Amino acid sequence: MTSSTFPPGPTFKSEWKRPFREVSEEISQGLLVHVRKRFERFGDIYFLANRTPVYVTRHPDHVHEVLVTRASSFKKRAQDLDTFLGQGLLTSDGELWRKQRRLIQPAFSHANLVRYAEVMVDLTQQTLAGWRHGEQRDLNREMMELTLAVVCKAVLDYDARRGANDVVAHAMSVLQGTAGLDVLPRWLPNPIHARKKKAADAMDEVIYAIIDERKENPGDDLVSQLLAGTDGEGMERQQLRDELVTLFLAGHETTALALTWAFFLLAQSPGEEAVLHQELDEVLGDRPPTFADLEHLTLPGLIVQESMRMFPPLYFLPRVAKEDTEVGGYPLAAGSEVLLWIYFMHHDERWFPKPGEFRPQRFLPNSDMLRHRHAYAPFGAGPRACLGKNFALIEAQLLLAAIAQRFRVRLVPGQDVKLNPRVTLGPRAPIQMILEARRR
Numbered sequence: 556m557t558s559s560t561f562p563p564g565p566t567f568k569s570e571w572k573r574p575f576r577e578v579s580e581e582i583s584q585g586l587l588v589h590v591r592k593r594f595e596r597f598g599d600i601y602f603l604a605n606r607t608p609v610y611v612t613r614h615p616d617h618v619h620e621v622l623v624t625r626a627s628s629f630k631k632r633a634q635d636l637d638t639f640l641g642q643g644l645l646t647s648d649g650e651l652w653r654k655q656r657r658l659i660q661p662a663f664s665h666a667n668l669v670r671y672a673e674v675m676v677d678l679t680q681q682t683l684a685g686w687r688h689g690e691q692r693d694l695n696r697e698m699m700e701l702t703l704a705v706v707c708k709a710v711l712d713y714d715a716r717r718g719a720n721d722v723v724a725h726a727m728s729v730l731q732g733t734a735g736l737d738v739l740p741r742w743l744p745n746p747i748h749a750r751k752k753k754a755a756d757a758m759d760e761v762i763y764a765i766i767d768e769r770k771e772n773p774g775d776d777l778v779s780q781l782l783a784g785t786d787g788e789g790m791e792r793q794q795l796r797d798e799l800v801t802l803f804l805a806g807h808e809t810t811a812l813a814l815t816w817a818f819f820l821l822a823q824s825p826g827e828e829a830v831l832h833q834e835l836d837e838v839l840g841d842r843p844p845t846f847a848d849l850e851h852l853t854l855p856g857l858i859v860q861e862s863m864r865m866f867p868p869l870y871f872l873p874r875v876a877k878e879d880t881e882v883g884g885y886p887l888a889a890g891s892e893v894l895l896w897i898y899f900m901h902h903d904e905r906w907f908p909k910p911g912e913f914r915p916q917r918f919l920p921n922s923d924m925l926r927h928r929h930a931y932a933p934f935g936a937g938p939r940a941c942l943g944k945n946f947a948l949i950e951a952q953l954l955l956a957a958i959a960q961r962f963r964v965r966l967v968p969g970q971d972v973k974l975n976p977r978v979t980l981g982p983r984a985p986i987q988m989i990l991e992a993r994r995r
């Protein structure tokens with residue numbers, strides 16, 4: 556235990572003494588700059604003496620402590636996502652979470668992943684068939700539509716692109732657009748909440764219709780499996796709905812962002828792009844990639860990992876202490892919050908030399924560029940680590956390979972791409988790409 560009870564941190568007095576211009580500039584530059592400067596001032600862990608005490612850390616040992624070794628002393632922080640996701644895996648806690656996780660885990664078995672891989676490549680080929688050389692498109696939006704289609708088809712056998720006004724796609728985009736903004740109390744007339752509710756109701760209608768149909772005619776899909784249950788005790792309709800919505804949300808935006816940033820980085824790294832193309836040409840030639848090819852493809856995996864290091868889609872993870880505990884040697888009272896800054900852990904020179912440079916090779920086995928075994932955590936860690944990690948890694952590699960095999964992504968010149976740190980780490984404005992066909 557350290558000698559002081561609290562980590563250092565800003566106090567009313569210390570902030571008040573700083574020139575107003577310095578503080579206001581820092582805040583106006585955005586959340587990431589603000590937090591980075593605080594780490595520079597106070598070190599790896601700092602303390603905010605708010606009404607709820609907050610501990611903010613970027614150190615891999617602290618992250619590991621909170622997520623893994625002391626995981627049972629912490630719970631997730633309630634977020635505004637709850638109203639949309641209900642009691643799905645991402646938001647639930649305790650016994651309910653444990654039971655649901657056990658039930659849903661088999662959906663990500665090896666056999667199922669092989670099956671899903673086919674869906675991933677098929678849907679990518681369908682998308683690519685609509686792309687034309689020289690065309691300009693919104694990179695992030697293309698990735699969102701594709702990854703949503705993949706997860707809907709894989710999990711629900713639902714075709715999310717049956718029309719431009721697809722209700723599931725619409726609901727997901729409303730949820731993403733309003734994430735973090737729906738903070739007013741429910742009893743106040745609230746247009747954001749009303750919009751979310753309308754989109755969620757329309758989506759629920761579709762989902763419940765599918766659930767009811769599978770109840771009548773069970774197949775070997777995930778919905779039928781969850782309805783039947785492993786021990787004859789199937790999932791309730793409402794619970795199943797919550798889990799499916801959770802999988803749609805957790806399972807598409809994150810992967811879409813990983814791909815968006817991967818293409819964004821590749822477009823600015825001609826050397827890395829050339830090596831990727833060479834490998835794709837050698838291993839695949841003209842045929843689309845398959846699950847089995849992943850064993851022989853190195854670059855897509857390295858690129859995806861490095862992109863998620865530089866731009867982790869879930870860039871900070873909040874937790875609340877359920878009981879009195881500690882972190883980094885500091886005692887923590889029950890109810891305190893801990894913010895784990897994955898983004899700053901991934902950008903720390905001590906663990907990742909030249910952290911601002913896109914260097915996929917740092918993820919090669921035996922690379923001496925990974926200097927702390929807990930410093931890389933795009934999927935979290937411990938019991939609440941990402942359930943879809945393998946699904947996501949397979950999907951990101953296959954989609955990257957299938958797209959890069961056919962098209963070079965160029966960025967429309969003059970774009971000032973800025974980060975938009977909300978629930979996930981996306982771009983502030985659409986990233987416009989120009990497609991260049993590799994084979995015509």
Ligand code: HEM
Binds near residue numbers: 806807
């Ligand atoms: C690149 C893509 C992805 C990234 C970076 C990612 C990241 C994460 C992270 C960091 C967590 C832990 C959150 C926390 O500790 O607070 C998480 C949880 C979760 N993820 Fe993912 N994820 C991705 C893709 C997916 C996919 C494809 C699925 C499902 C199809 C999925 C389903 C889930 C679920 C259900 C949880 C909650 C697990 C639990 O609490 O038991 N994720 N994800």
